[in-house]
Amino acid sequence: MSTIADIEQLCIKVVLLGQSGAGKSSLVLRFVQDKFYANTAETVGAAFLTKVLELDETTQLKYEIWDTAGQERFRSLAPMYYRNAHAALIVFDVTSRDSYEKAKGWINEFKEKSETSDGKVIMFVANKTDLDRRIVETSEIQKFCEENGLYPFETSAKDGTNVHTLFTEIGQKIPRNTISTKSSTPRMPPMKPAKKCSC
Known part of the structure; x- marks a missing residue:
């Protein structure tokens, strides 16, 4: 059995990008807290959350998650x-064509402005699949991801x-x-995280 001293903790930085209203904050809160808030306030600037998962008996993964604002003025x-x-999660609302099309723009921006694309994982996340x-x-979605080297994923926060x-x-x-x-996360606070996004 591994002791605490034997366990290695690896830190991975994950950023969520996408239009406002796509459900990015709800997605993170579901992962970190396993909760869903029907009226989550819009993120201003960015919110920072963390969660640790056991990868195996000797390794932990610490997720350092930046939930960015989707409003154009914060882009x-x-x-x-x-x-x-x-890794980047490009999130869009499956009930909105506009949300889907704007998510494509976030993909290009992340690829162009990231310091390097080596080893980066981009997940194209179709959210709100619970809606009719x-x-x-x-x-x-699958066709677009195949053409652009992305990983498609469907979720419901x-x-x-x-x-x-x-x-x-x-x-x-x-x-x-x-x-x-x-x-790998710089020690700087988010501008004004939404109240319900704190952990």
């Missing part, structure tokens, strides 16, 4: 939060579908030689 601030990120009024179909699996797969897909045992 220029996003690069400071996804610098050195190991779906507009963006699975086949369209409301009922928890695939949320834990999503973050687990992120940890599995990131190359181990790109992960440090030290935090």
Whole structure:
């Protein structure tokens, strides 16, 4: 049996990008707290949350998660939060064509403005799959991801579908030689995290 001293903790930095209203904050809160708030306040600037998962008997993964604001006026601030990120979750609302199309723009921006694309994992996350009024179909999402080298994923922050699996797969897909045992997150506070996004 491993002792505390034998356990290695690896830190991975994950950033969530996407239009306001896509459900980014709800997705993170479902993962970190296993809770869903129907009226989550809009994120201003970015919110920072962490969660530790057991990878195996000797290894832990510490997720350092930046939940960025989706409003256009905060878009220029996003690069400071996804610098050195190991993975990006590009989140969109499957009931909104506009949310889907704007998510594509976040992909290009992350690829262009990240310091390096080596080993980075980009998950294209279709959220709110619990709703009946779906507009963006699975086949369209899969085709786009195949053409652009992305990992498609469908989730519901409301009922928890695939949320834990999503973050687990992120940890599995990131190359181990790109992960440090030290935090890659700069010690700077988010501008004004939404009250319900604190942990």
